Amino acid sequence: MFDDRSPIYRQIADRIEAEVLSGALTGDEQVMSTNKYAAFHRINPATVNKAFQQLVDDGVLYKRRGIGMFVHPQARQALRARLRKSFFADVVDPMVERARALGIELPDLVERITQQASEEER
Amino acid sequence: MTPSIETAGLTMRYGTAPALADVSFSLSGPKICGLLGRNGSGKTTLLSVLAGYLRQSAGTVLVDGEPVFENATATGKVCLVRGTGDASSPRVSVRDLIDFAGRLRPTWDAGYAAKLLEMFAVPLNRTPKTLSHGKQCALGVTMGLASRAPVTIFDESYLGLDAPSRYAFYDALLADVLAHPRMVIIATHLIEEVGTLFEDVLIVHDGRLLLHDDADTLRAAGTAVTGDATLVDSFTLGLDVLNEKTLGRTKSATVYGPLDDRRQAQARQVGLDLGPIALQDLFVHLTSGGSR
């Protein structure tokens, strides 16, 4: 579930962000307490704390003192906006590089995308 | 409870051979720490000195600011379980051993011990000599957990448990540490299995402390650089390379130390693949061969 190959707090934060993006976690929904999360996934509680704190700092979660951690109502929008910004650098550019490496002409790439767009319109 | 351990220049010599040489580190606060090291690296010696089982040849060891050896204030706070446990005797019944623990350790929780023994299915009226190795380990692990000692150390003590029992131990440990915070040190070979529990990691190699770092920092500390051998070589020039594997014209090099964004971009440009290094593999690469 969580592996030893990259910082675990980052893996936890990524996973929760993914759940927010997909809608599995909705705005103002309460997330599992850090202790429960740590026990459930068999992870060091300090690491979980760090992840949740990072998510609070990023505006994905907010804390209600004495009650617990909740998903920020704007979290999904904020995450989508963040990912939209980096989409071109993280996804499109590497895709273009890969196409070039395989010898695919860029016009062919553009035609494929246009095709998808017109299918969508129908 | 914020227990602390501090060692400075800790050295342990058996005859002329040093088992520990100039080990200095400090740990504080309730946390779970991992102590990694190959067989014969000095792990057990270090832990034995921490618990007052041995007197160091040189240097200082402090628990909560007090020197450990033969000091009841300090040793009373430490519980070390080595292998199947020193708090066990082949001819004394499990029931009596648990009773002794209760009489000698002020922080002992008898109810918790009973629950754990039931969970691990360790019979009370038998003696350790008549128990399987796994059950002896379960008894040892119970001694450590139920001691509720502010500094509890498991020196490869659960390795004799079968997989389901090991996971039961991890769950019990985590649950208890959450309810009753204490410092736990785990010396282990099963890094993959228990690595996610660690907050701090210490690596001992050839009697020396190789590193002491945050577990997550270590998980980001190594990178596997894979690609054309000549490209890999020029990329890793000047970097700390721990290990290299070559297959034909492809080479994979393990690099230790952070790679900044510039270097990462450089790797992508040249067509090199950058991948993560698991804690266990990092440990293997850092400790292979003799002293570095």
Place this chain on the structure above:
Amino acid sequence: MSGRNRWPTLGILLTAHLTFTLVLWLVLGIVSAVTTAGLWWFGNVDESIWHNVATQVPRWFLMGLGIDAISTYLRLNVAHGRTRGDFLRQLWPYFVGLAVSAALLQTIGYLVEGGVYAAAGWSHDLPSAALFGNANDFAGIFATYTLFLLLWTIAGALVSAAFSRSVLTGLSTIPLALLIISPGEILLGPTGFLGIGNVLSGVGGSTVVGVGWGVVAAVVGCAAIWGIARDTPLRPKVA
């Protein structure tokens, strides 16, 4: 902390060992009774059988308890966060308590045998000379056995403590251990142990020498145990 918790080791040691001692004493009593019955059946009874049993057997058992006190319980103490000094400080009252209890059982043996012999009309003579002249000197019997068994317990603990440091240390304390139990040959008379009694027979049954040497030996033995075990390392047990 309650009084009981201030001396936990003492409590543990006494509870563990006194039970065994009681069981042994009962077994010895039965052996003695059976032997007496046999003698009566096949011959005649004119001296104390219990004396033979009491001088020969319990000392080994108490030496074993002394060995066990160190080899089992010292490690247990340190493993539970207690210091060696704390353990040793509770060892001295344990030695005394054990010796007194065992000596009491010995004395009861003479008492019971005396009663049986008197009822049967047999003479209750001592088969060999001891510092106590006859089988009715209960105070003398009790005192002599206390010191005697104390010395054997201390000797056992001493050798065990020495061997737990190293084989070399262990072997080198054996002469000292022998010196510590040697006064016993005066206290109870020659018991045939390694011929020491014969060597000492020149000294005769001197109470002063026997008791004086015995007390000095006990103190020296305890001091040696203290010196050896005070900082002894606890090496990992071989699985």
